[in-house]
Amino acid sequence: MTDTEKIRKRGRPRAFDRDQALNQAQALFHVHGYEGVGVAALASAMGINPPSFYAAFGSKAQLFDEILARYAQASPLLDVLDLPGIDPAAALARLLRNAASAYSADPAQAGCLVLENGRSTDADAACRARDCRDASVATIRDFVARSHPEQAQVVADYVAAVMSGLSSDARAGHATDRLIAIADMAALAIRAMLEPEGR
Amino acid sequence: MTDTEKIRKRGRPRAFDRDQALNQAQALFHVHGYEGVGVAALASAMGINPPSFYAAFGSKAQLFDEILARYAQASPLLDVLDLPGIDPAAALARLLRNAASAYSADPAQAGCLVLENGRSTDADAACRARDCRDASVATIRDFVARSHPEQAQVVADYVAAVMSGLSSDARAGHATDRLIAIADMAALAIRAMLEPEGR
DNA sequence: AGAATTATGTAGAGATCGCTATATAAATTC
DNA sequence: GAATTTATATAGCGATCTCTACATAATTCT
Numbered sequence: 001m002t003d004t005e006k007i008r009k010r011g012r013p014r015a016f017d018r019d020q021a022l023n024q025a026q027a028l029f030h031v032h033g034y035e036g037v038g039v040a041a042l043a044s045a046m047g048i049n050p051p052s053f054y055a056a057f058g059s060k061a062q063l064f065d066e067i068l069a070r071y072a073q074a075s076p077l078l079d080v081l082d083l084p085g086i087d088p089a090a091a092l093a094r095l096l097r098n099a100a101s102a103y104s105a106d107p108a109q110a111g112c113l114v115l116e117n118g119r120s121t122d123a124d125a126a127c128r129a130r131d132c133r134d135a136s137v138a139t140i141r142d143f144v145a146r147s148h149p150e151q152a153q154v155v156a157d158y159v160a161a162v163m164s165g166l167s168s169d170a171r172a173g174h175a176t177d178r179l180i181a182i183a184d185m186a187a188l189a190i191r192a193m194l195e196p197e198g199r
Numbered sequence: 200m201t202d203t204e205k206i207r208k209r210g211r212p213r214a215f216d217r218d219q220a221l222n223q224a225q226a227l228f229h230v231h232g233y234e235g236v237g238v239a240a241l242a243s244a245m246g247i248n249p250p251s252f253y254a255a256f257g258s259k260a261q262l263f264d265e266i267l268a269r270y271a272q273a274s275p276l277l278d279v280l281d282l283p284g285i286d287p288a289a290a291l292a293r294l295l296r297n298a299a300s301a302y303s304a305d306p307a308q309a310g311c312l313v314l315e316n317g318r319s320t321d322a323d324a325a326c327r328a329r330d331c332r333d334a335s336v337a338t339i340r341d342f343v344a345r346s347h348p349e350q351a352q353v354v355a356d357y358v359a360a361v362m363s364g365l366s367s368d369a370r371a372g373h374a375t376d377r378l379i380a381i382a383d384m385a386a387l388a389i390r391a392m393l394e395p396e397g398r
Numbered sequence: 399a400g401a402a403t404t405a406t407g408t409a410g411a412g413a414t415c416g417c418t419a420t421a422t423a424a425a426t427t428c
Numbered sequence: 429g430a431a432t433t434t435a436t437a438t439a440g441c442g443a444t445c446t447c448t449a450c451a452t453a454a455t456t457c458t
Contacts, residue, residue: 011434012424035234036320039416049437050417056435060416119318119370121235130371154380157368161381164367165360168318172329174356181353182360189388210404211454238446248407253447255405 018056021046026067030109034064034117034125064117064125068132071113077102078136081143088147089194092140092159093187099163100179103170111167133160144194151193158193162186217255220245225266229308233263233316233324263316263324267331270312276301277335280342287346288393291339291358292386298362299378302369310366332359343393350392357392361385 024045028037039060043053057063080086080094103111114136117129141156148155166179223244227236238259242252256262279285279293302310313335316328340355347354365378 008426009434010426010432012426012436014435015424033318033320038414040414048435051419051438052436054417115367116318119232119315119367121232121320153377154384157373157377158381158384161364161368161385162360164364165362168314168363169356169360171318178352178356182357185353185357185388185392186360186385187388188391189384189386192387192391193384207456208404209402209456211406211456213405214454237444239444247405249447250408250449251406259446 014052014056016046016048016052021048021056022063022067022070025063026071026113027109029064029067029117030111030113034120034129035122061124065128068114068117068128072132072136075102078139081139088144089187089191091143092155092190093184095140096159096162096166096183096186097180100166100170100183101176103167104174104176104179107173110173111171112163115164115167116171136160148194155190155193158186158189213251213255215245215247215251220247220255221262221266221269224262225270225312226308228263228266228316229310229312233319233328234321260323264327267313267316267327271331271335274301277338280338287343288386288390290342291354291389292383294339295358295361295365295382295385296379299365299369299382300375302366303373303375303378306372309372310370311362314363314366315370335359347393354389354392357385357388 025037025042028042028045039050039053042060042063043050046053048056053063057066077095077098080091080098083091099112114129114132118126118133120126120129137156137160140159141152144155145152162183166182169179169182224236224241227241227244238249238252241259241262242249245252247255252262256265276294276297279290279297282290298311313328313331317325317332319325319328336355336359339358340351343354344351361382365381368378368381
């Protein structure tokens with residue numbers, strides 16, 4: 001008995017599926033970016049009118065926050081770091097490879113929603129997206145620090161920088177194998193950094 | 200006798216310095232991005248009114264094109280590739296280091312104007328900026344191809360990806376030394392790629 | 399001097415932006 | 429059934445966007 005069946009509230013029931021509407025909005029934000037999508041387009045894609053939009057999501061900015069959190073939580077990219085007893089360099093290499101694949105898998109949603117919107121012209125949206133990014137970088141840093149505390153910061157920054165480049169390339173329309181080649185080359189520096197005295 | 204002294208044309212002379220106005224516009228575009236600056240702000244920074252703006256530059260898009268070309272031509276980053284007899288890996292390592300420095304040198308103009316605007320929400324502006332970027336990548340690829348034709352494409356793509364990440368980090372406010380650490384680590388992959396059989 | 403040409407300032411058109419006032423419809427509670 | 433609560437649709441507000449119509453000022457050519 002999950003609570004998927006919502007308890008009926010008092011007033012008039014909502015005429016649309018909130019979660020489905022979030023999916024539509026996420027797709028639009030992914031394609032056009034925060035600033036490239038207007039409330040009119042969002043509401044239209046959701047099949048509703050602006051007042052219903054504001055009643056359900058508060059504002060465009062709040063909706064974006066909600067979608068950022070959703071996206072970050074649903075992203076499986078950082079899961080490789082939780083595999084027990086994995087070699088750090090190998091884990092990060094797989095992370096980059098997975099990112100290269102994920103970012104270019106769906107041409108309609110190329111790149112990373114978080115990384116791409118970290119450069120939005122809208123100061124608030126960019127700041128929120130960057131906070132989201134920083135949290136992921138911190139996760140990577142802590143992961144590396146468990147075995148290589150000295151190099152943890154640089155390695156995490158480096159991985160994030162490469163991911164940013166991969167996301168940008170994906171949005172430029174580059175094919176998956178081209179991105180994977182970059183990711184694999186980038187892994188060379190990670191191995192050199194984490195296993196300096198040849199195995 | 201350079202032709203800096205412009206030949207007087209027929210009608211009323213322009214009341215502002217066109218080149219100086221371009222500088223103002225470039226600074227604004229660098230800080231706020233193509234979409235973050237309006238014609239009103241551009242004209243105001245130039246000390247003119249919209250009609251003079253359109254008479255002198257055609258449109259916001261045309262002005263941006265002109266500034267992109269200006270910026271790319273004035274950028275000294277790719278000059279290291281022209282140093283005679285330089286080691287390819289060392290040249291690219293220096294290129295990345297220089298980019299890390301340049302992108303974070305002036306906090307008021309962090310990152311690369313071209314790379315940052317390649318992700319603009321405005322389709323035209325993003326496309327023009329990406330064309331500009333592609334030209335630079337081609338230059339790097341040709342440079343690498345002279346000594347390592349097989350690896351030229353990946354290495355050039357990789358360098359561009361790292362530069363994109365550096366630019367993004369610079370815009371996020373990261374300090375120069377943090378960027379340089381990333382650049383130096385990135386250089387490890389270049390050396391590993393171009394000198395595979397240990398020196 | 400007068401005609402032709404170019405630049406300038408004022409003022410605003412037309413579109414889109416995020417957002418909301420208002421009235422009505424559909425559900426629950428009393 | 430009446431009161432309460434919540435969602436919906438229509439319509440539009442004020443701000444901002446790119447860009448321009450218009451009249452006027454400043455220069456060169458004849």
